Amino acid sequence: MTDFARRVERGWYQGSPWLTPLRPLGWLVGRVAGRRLDAFRRQRTAPPVPVLVVGNITVGGTGKTPLVVALAQRASECGLSVVVISRGYGGKAGRYPMTVTPSSDPAVVGDEPLLIVRRAGVPVVLDPRRDRALNYVVRELAPDLVISDDGLQHYALPRSAEIVVIDARRGLGNGRCLPAGPLREPASRLDQVDFLVANGGVWPRAVTMHLKPGKLTRLSDGLTLDGEAFRERFGAVHGVAGIGHPERFFRSLAVLGLAVTPHAFADHHAFKPEDLAFADGRPVVMTEKDAVKCQGFDNTRLWMLPVRAALPGTVLDAMIDRALNPDSAPSATAPESVEKERE
Known part of the structure; x- marks a missing residue:
């Protein structure tokens, strides 16, 4: 990360007057994001198989990859055929869709997809166009469940349920959209997802997750x-x-x-x-x-x-069930019930 990037990030989370001129642009980004979401909801179609999207609304890491691994492992243990789709950020694949194997070159497929396929033991398919990746895995692999690693803002991808992971220590920074703040979408987007997961602390209406070292x-x-x-x-x-x-x-x-x-x-x-x-x-x-x-x-x-996502199996089951049965009643779990489950 460059010194300039670190300075920008500090400004987002600790405050900085030099970001003030960027507020109109951040407001515009938020408006455009809101309109894209409205258009998606008006034209929303059901995916050909259950699709569970795990993403975030902030720039930077929040801990979603360990959650993707945990969900894929849990669904497999329950007897479901699972495929993970990903953009493959950081890789340089020459063609898409591309299937990742444990022996794939990380320079080609990216680090996170390779980590997922090695840890979760399920197929991982890459394509910057996640809708194309979905069509490919449905046609070639016929899974019971597709988990999208990131892709919350990729509205060409139909989905059955959405999970957003938040870094509980850093939160949403100044609450503004790029470039005035760290948000990809307005904070109100959190009110519209099926589950909120707070990594490393407590957040209103969120399930608490901790990353446990191995x-x-x-x-x-x-x-x-x-x-x-x-x-x-x-x-x-x-x-x-x-x-x-x-x-x-x-x-x-x-x-x-x-x-x-x-x-x-x-x-x-x-x-x-x-x-x-x-x-x-x-x-x-x-x-x-x-x-x-x-x-x-x-x-x-x-x-x-290595780290693993630590949260009760009942919460993982609820997330998977929500994707399999998207028309059922909302099933988000409050932090209190998660703590009780741990005891």
Whole structure:
């Protein structure tokens, strides 16, 4: 992320007077987004198979990919045939639609689709035009459920249910649309989705989700250590993150008791070995999303920290059921019931 981009982001979330001249443009973006949504609702058609869209209304990472993985795994456990469709941001596929396999090149298919196919074990199909991806998977794979990774604003894609993930710590910033603020659509869009998911905290009417860290895994040989064993062995690390909100990852390392030297890169950064060649010999810990791009590097100091979306299975079931039965009564779960489920 460039210094200018960081300055803009700080202004969105912490306030900055120099953003004031951009407010009219942000208002215009919000108006256009609202009209697009109105047109979509007037012309809305039922998808050929149930489609569950997982997205956000803010720029940057909110934690939706772990939720996509959790939903795909849960639906598969329930006996459903599941396919995930994605834009494949960061990849350079020469043709679409393209099916992702566990051995796909992340430079071609993108980091998030490769992470999803490896973690969830379900087919992932890429196409910037998600409506075309949907038609392809219906024709070729005939799934029981399609999960769209992102695509909330892709209104050419018919959908059965919508989930929006919010970063509960950062919220909606100044509440303004791009470029005056971080919103892709006005905040009122949250009132129209089937489920709100608050990542890392409480939000009105939202289900609370936490990202739980797994064992740290060395990329060179697959060796795993839990957080305590890793801390006792190393103590201090370089934290590397090429994701939408890298500070969240650095905090998760600090929570493990590690002394972290942070290194933030742009979202979907194409890592090179020299990016990770630190002279002090300390371990380099990265996100699982970044690790899929660094597996072949000749560096025994590279580790990854995987995370999973932690929320009750009953909530995942309700989300899946909503997509399968879109005409049923709204089934959003209040945070209180989620906490009760955990106890």
